[in-house]
Amino acid sequence: MEDTREKKQPKKHLWKPEEDLILKKYVETHGEGNWATVSQQSGLMRGGKSCRLRWKNYLRPNIKRGEMSQEEQDLIIRMHKLLGNRWSLIAGRLPGRTDNEVKNYWNTHLNKRCQWGKRKHTDSNGDKNDSNGSKTNNKENKTDNPHPTTSESQKNTTERSVERKEEEKSAALIPFMDDTNGFNFDIESPIMTPANSSMFVFDDEPFTTYMDSFLLFEAFGYTAGEESYAECNHSNDLCHSQYMTLSTYSSRN
DNA sequence: AAAGCGGGCAACCGCCCTGGA
DNA sequence: TTCCAGGGCGGTTGCCCGCTT
Known part of the structure; x- marks a missing residue:
């Protein structure tokens, strides 16, 4: 099959430093929120969602970049075992880390590590949690996820809502890291x-x-x-x- | 040195939830 | 009560780059 894709024209547009600057200044001036109007008012040729994501994941103050510490890795593993793919909840316990970063880190580093390791845990139905690699076709594995997420269409909205609240409660019981990498x-x-x-x-x-x-x-x-x-x-x-x-x-x- | 391959990660997609009209 | 827009979230895609052959 012929690949007609223009390689010089990436489908995804990386954020340029100028764009970052514009967005940062806009948010500093107008505050967060109303992302839909950001592109119009700031002149950025980006969607509101894109702006929000960029701000949240990279431009926001106190974002911690760089390698995950051993403590952070262990906490992610534990929380994932408890909560499943609730990246925002997990990231909420790691100051400076974003859900996207935690998710990527899990998929690229920890997922493999846990696959090798001893722990093959089961969910409430007794199914094996067969974590798949990041490069596999996840569409086919969606239903294997032991921890239901928003993708799961079997349950009705109320059930999912209750489940989420329960998970958030349990997340509240988990120790979180402070900025000095100590735990509280x-x-x-x-x-x-x-x-x-x-x-x-x-x-x-x-x-x-x-x-x-x-x-x-x-x-x-x-x-x-x-x-x-x-x-x-x-x-x-x-x-x-x-x-x-x-x-x-x-x-x- | 060049080509191929695969890992890492930024960014986007689409669904869901929530709050306001 | 219903509709709609905005925002949140997890899943997925695809480019970049380093490593291997």
């Missing part, structure tokens, strides 16, 4: 409320400390009302100094 717990979340707390313990595991707490969430299955204790054996400060008090996740089951 989200104070806004119900996780630290003393009246509804149980003791979780760290076990020996070759993961970093914050991941251990995450492991425990998984290990205990978010059972409500149970209290569990374990001893912290890590040399890490956080583990040594205290038990973590975590509320249970009562809305699950």
Whole structure:
């Protein structure tokens, strides 16, 4: 078959520095929002969506570029196991990282790593989570996704909406990284409320400390009302100094 | 040195949700 | 209640570039 495509005319238009500058100045002047009018008012020959994406993913202040740290990688893996392809939620726990970046990073680095590794997890239906490589035809694999997304047409809107809210709740329980690459717990979340707390313990595991707490969430299955204790054996400060008090996740089951 | 190949990632597509009229 | 526009999100595409042969 003959490829009639003009190679000199890319279908996708990379953003030029001048365009970035125009967009940045426009947003600084007018603020975010009304992306549909940006192209008209700023003179950019770009769609509103394109402008919004460019701002969100690259021009916004405090965007962190560069290689993912080991901590970030581990958190992505854990959160993906819990949430599936909810990139925005995962990215929300990694300050400076965007959903697009997390998604790309998963597809190009972590997806393979998890395929090699020991973990073949199952979803609630017992199906294997067969993660596919980024270069495969994903259209054919859509229905294999163990974590339903907006593409899943089988469920009605209400069910999906409820599912999303549940996932967002569980995401709120996950520790997030601060700007210094240390981890905190989200104070806004119900996780630290003393009246509804149980003791979780760290076990020996070759993961970093914050991941251990995450492991425990998984290990205990978010059972409500149970209290569990374990001893912290890590040399890490956080583990040594205290038990973590975590509320249970009562809305699950 | 040149061609082919494949990985990485920026950008786009299309569906869905939400809020306002 | 319905319609519509704007925005959010996950999936997918395709170019760029480094590596291999």
